[in-house]
Amino acid sequence: MLINLTNREHARRPAGRDTSRLGRRASGISYQWLVLSSGPILVSQWVSVDFFSTALRIIARVSARSFIGLPVCRNEDWLNLAIAFTEDLIATASNLGTISKLFRPFYAYMWNSAKTIKSHKRRAQTLLAPTIQKRFEEQRLAEENGAVYQGPNDLLQWLIDRVEPHHKTVDALSELQLLVGLASVFATARTLVTMIYDLAEHRDCIQPMREEMETVISENGGELDRGVLRKMRKTDSFLRESMRMGTFLLSFNRMAMKNVTLSDGTYLPKGTLVAAPALMFSSDPDFVEDPETFDGFRWYKKTLEAKAGALMGNGSATTSSNNLAFGHGKHACPGRYFAVEEIKTILTFILLQYDIKYPEGQSRPPNIQIGELASPNRTQKIMFKKLPGPKKFSFL
Numbered sequence: 471m472l473i474n475l476t477n478r479e480h481a482r483r484p485a486g487r488d489t490s491r492l493g494r495r496a497s498g499i500s501y502q503w504l505v506l507s508s509g510p511i512l513v514s515q516w517v518s519v520d521f522f523s524t525a526l527r528i529i530a531r532v533s534a535r536s537f538i539g540l541p542v543c544r545n546e547d548w549l550n551l552a553i554a555f556t557e558d559l560i561a562t563a564s565n566l567g568t569i570s571k572l573f574r575p576f577y578a579y580m581w582n583s584a585k586t587i588k589s590h591k592r593r594a595q596t597l598l599a600p601t602i603q604k605r606f607e608e609q610r611l612a613e614e615n616g617a618v619y620q621g622p623n624d625l626l627q628w629l630i631d632r633v634e635p636h637h638k639t640v641d642a643l644s645e646l647q648l649l650v651g652l653a654s655v656f657a658t659a660r661t662l663v664t665m666i667y668d669l670a671e672h673r674d675c676i677q678p679m680r681e682e683m684e685t686v687i688s689e690n691g692g693e694l695d696r697g698v699l700r701k702m703r704k705t706d707s708f709l710r711e712s713m714r715m716g717t718f719l720l721s722f723n724r725m726a727m728k729n730v731t732l733s734d735g736t737y738l739p740k741g742t743l744v745a746a747p748a749l750m751f752s753s754d755p756d757f758v759e760d761p762e763t764f765d766g767f768r769w770y771k772k773t774l775e776a777k778a779g780a781l782m783g784n785g786s787a788t789t790s791s792n793n794l795a796f797g798h799g800k801h802a803c804p805g806r807y808f809a810v811e812e813i814k815t816i817l818t819f820i821l822l823q824y825d826i827k828y829p830e831g832q833s834r835p836p837n838i839q840i841g842e843l844a845s846p847n848r849t850q851k852i853m854f855k856k857l858p859g860p861k862k863f864s865f866l
């Protein structure tokens with residue numbers, strides 16, 4: 471099944487403190503064909519899709535378009551590597567986490583973990599070296615000619631421009647790309663999958679979201695851009711509700727780096743681990759009315775009640791002390807605006823071209839709790855069917 475993503479003007483923000491400036495700098499991005507699974511759904515019949523692995527590939531590819539650009543973002547080896555690095559690192563961390571610190575190097579050696587991670591890093595260097603070296607060379611030539619080098623507008627260039635001079639190497643920049651993938655790809659794919667599972671369960675929300683998408687895109691002359699994504703309030707509300715219901719047990723994990731006394735007198739000695747009960751905040755009736763009910767348009771209705779329909783803290787990327795899906799405070803997720811726009815873009819392409827549902831007799835599988843984490847079922851199939859009629863927008 472193929473989804474054609476040819477959004478030409480979707481600006482996005484690479485992760486980092488300076489994301490708003492980068493967002494403004496971001497230029498047009500052309501998403502070509504995104505492979506969802508094996509073949510195109512061209513006929514109007516239901517086709518079963520393994521959506522978790524599909525979502526991982528979509529997110530890895532769309533993210534790579536913004537992180538490294540062409541041609542690497544279409545290189546299957548790179549996409550496989552970005553996914554494998556994250557999976558292997560998470561598995562290693564969780565396995566070694568159960569073992570005493572003293573024996574970890576031994577087990578890391580026994581399990582080949584360190585070797586695997588190192589080989590991923592070497593592969594990343596091999597795959598990214600031509601792109602990075604080309605940019606170094608172009609920059610050198612531009613400077614020799616007294617010109618200012620205008621590199622492509624992507625995360626790689628942002629890093630090249632910003633890292634300390636001794637990190638301006640193929641090794642360091644490749645590793646940074648893997649690490650940004652680690653922070654972003656799984657979290658975003660998990661959120662997209664959760665949202666699709668919720669949508670397939672609450673199908674009554676699909677048509678209103680579709681209509682809103684069509685309206686705001688039509689009002690923008692048929693172009694999908696950041697301003698349009700921001701106007702998709704119903705989609706934003708559904709995303710926030712989906713994140714609320716699927717949140718982790720804990721968020722805002724911190725360690726006291728020195729002895730500290732909080733404003734209420736609580737004393738935290740250096741080394742104390744602190745976390746906020748994210749799930750409690752999102753399921754406590756003191757904070758959320760009727761918390762057990764999934765109400766896709768809960769946050770949309772709240773924005774309507776708020777002054778002049780402003781988001782007023784109800785947006786999906788807004789963090790607060792009781793909305794911790796993206797953490798909060800100084801270290802809140804810097805990639806959250808990017809992630810929300812990425813998810814909304816992909817969702818626009820899905821909902822404007824396909825209908826979705828669970829296979830006959832199936833419904834939303836519960837999330838799987840792994841310690842403090844919650845993951846959507848990885849084997850659940852989702853049925854997709856091409857919508858009848860001609861494409862409504864040229865970018866589809």
Ligand code: HEM
Pocket residue numbers: 483484485486650653654655657658659661721722723794795796797798799800801802803804805806808809810
């Ligand atoms: C829906 C997708 C995502 C979710 C749910 C998510 C969630 C989070 C959470 C809960 C934190 C910890 C915040 C805290 O402790 O206060 C975090 C941190 C972080 N995220 Fe995300 N994230 C997502 C996407 C992304 C993306 C796309 C990027 C990069 C482009 C990214 C980069 C980071 C980084 C670099 C940090 C560390 C920030 C710091 O320590 O200062 N995330 N994320």
